[in-house]
Amino acid sequence: MKKYITIGSLCILMMSCAPMIKKQEFAPKMYVEHPVTILVLPPINKSTAADAKEYYTTTVAEPLTNSGYYVYPLEVVNDILKQEGLFETESYAHIPPQKFKDFFNADAVLYVTILQWNTSYYVTGGNVSVKVACELKSTKTGEVLWFYDDVVVVNTSGDSGGNGGLAGFLIQAATTAIKTATQDYVPLAKEVNQKIFLAMPYGKYHPQFNKDGQMEVVKKGNVKSPTSRPVKSTGSKSTTKAK
Amino acid sequence: MKKLSILIITVLMFTVGCTPTRTTIFYWGNYSSALYKYKKTPDESTRAAYKSALKEILDNAKKKFKKIPPGVHAEYGYVLAQEGDIVGGQEYFGKELQLYPESKEFVAKLQQEISRGNQQ
Numbered sequence: 001m002k003k004y005i006t007i008g009s010l011c012i013l014m015m016s017c018a019p020m021i022k023k024q025e026f027a028p029k030m031y032v033e034h035p036v037t038i039l040v041l042p043p044i045n046k047s048t049a050a051d052a053k054e055y056y057t058t059t060v061a062e063p064l065t066n067s068g069y070y071v072y073p074l075e076v077v078n079d080i081l082k083q084e085g086l087f088e089t090e091s092y093a094h095i096p097p098q099k100f101k102d103f104f105n106a107d108a109v110l111y112v113t114i115l116q117w118n119t120s121y122y123v124t125g126g127n128v129s130v131k132v133a134c135e136l137k138s139t140k141t142g143e144v145l146w147f148y149d150d151v152v153v154v155n156t157s158g159d160s161g162g163n164g165g166l167a168g169f170l171i172q173a174a175t176t177a178i179k180t181a182t183q184d185y186v187p188l189a190k191e192v193n194q195k196i197f198l199a200m201p202y203g204k205y206h207p208q209f210n211k212d213g214q215m216e217v218v219k220k221g222n223v224k225s226p227t228s229r230p231v232k233s234t235g236s237k238s239t240t241k242a243k
Numbered sequence: 244m245k246k247l248s249i250l251i252i253t254v255l256m257f258t259v260g261c262t263p264t265r266t267t268i269f270y271w272g273n274y275s276s277a278l279y280k281y282k283k284t285p286d287e288s289t290r291a292a293y294k295s296a297l298k299e300i301l302d303n304a305k306k307k308f309k310k311i312p313p314g315v316h317a318e319y320g321y322v323l324a325q326e327g328d329i330v331g332g333q334e335y336f337g338k339e340l341q342l343y344p345e346s347k348e349f350v351a352k353l354q355q356e357i358s359r360g361n362q363q
Contacts, residue, residue, distance in 0.1 A: 037345050058279040062271045065312045070345050073314035076321045105348035186279055
């Protein structure tokens with residue numbers, strides 16, 4: 001038993017600590033361009049939860065501004081984009097980032113993709129997970145300045161009443177179901193954002209601005225966001241309206 | 244058992260060691276949770292709570308020895324304008340611009356939106 005715990009702990013350790021990379025090496029363009037203002041577009045929702053988009057956006061401004069950036073208020077931006085005829089968030093992926101330079105004079109655009117916002121059940125347990133990918137693009141060059149993704153998973157398995165027998169099993173399964181159903185996603189979204197935006201080079205308003213190049217972050221592979229691969233054209237009318 | 248606790252403590256320490264601590268520059272009060280409640284159940288009382296969360300940041304950031312975050316003046320002004328208080332809205336847009344000059348084009352856009360809405 002002890003052996004398994006040791007192996008398990010080692011696995012956790014390895015997952016949380018490796019592989020690391022310096023911010024400067026991970027996102028060199030950030031240290032050249034130094035964007036000040038960030039336009040966060042309404043997220044693209046790839047999860048099964050229809051309301052994820054709406055709820056997730058309430059958790060972005062706080063950690064992103066605290067990383068040192070001027071972030072346009074998301075609520076206001078959403079309204080303005082709608083008034084410009086941009087309803088379908090999926091259509092933002094078709095708009096060249098440079099367009100948003102003209103729009104608010106934003107230095108960079110943040111594309112967020114919600115990959116998971118769901119619960120999964122297995123025989124005696126359950127999980128709730130939130131997974132998000134972010135991609136920051138320059139409005140000057142259209143290039144990707146920084147990307148990151150992370151996931152937070154909460155195990156909602158009931159740990160009471162599991163002392164064998166069918167009754168115990170039933171109680172545990174019921175507890176899991178309740179815990180999983182009532183698990184609030186927003187704290188998980190907050191946690192994910194904390195992790196993601198900590199890995200971002202700091203902006204102008206952060207005391208460590210331009211001094212965090214040697215700070216190590218967990219290295220990520222290329223984010224599979226809809227903006228980084230060709231998206232099939234849906235013939236959306238709204239995309240042409242952006243000026 | 245003792246060994247196990249030592250192991251758990253070690254693991255915890257490592258996990259803490261891997262999470263860089265975060266200094267917060269801006270005061271956000273309970274903005275996020277008020278906005279979330281408003282989105283979840285949009286009614287008069289949740290909207291009022293969202294509005295007062297914005298005002299609370301503007302009023303109390305200094306007392307908390309933190310800065311007023313970017314966009315909060317603009318967002319509060321936008322809420323006022325939506326309620327028909329155009330003068331109040333313009334006032335807070337002005338404050339956004341004063342505190343964050345990089346918001347110039349954005350504030351101009353907001354002012355344009357407001358006057359357009361006013362004419363309709």
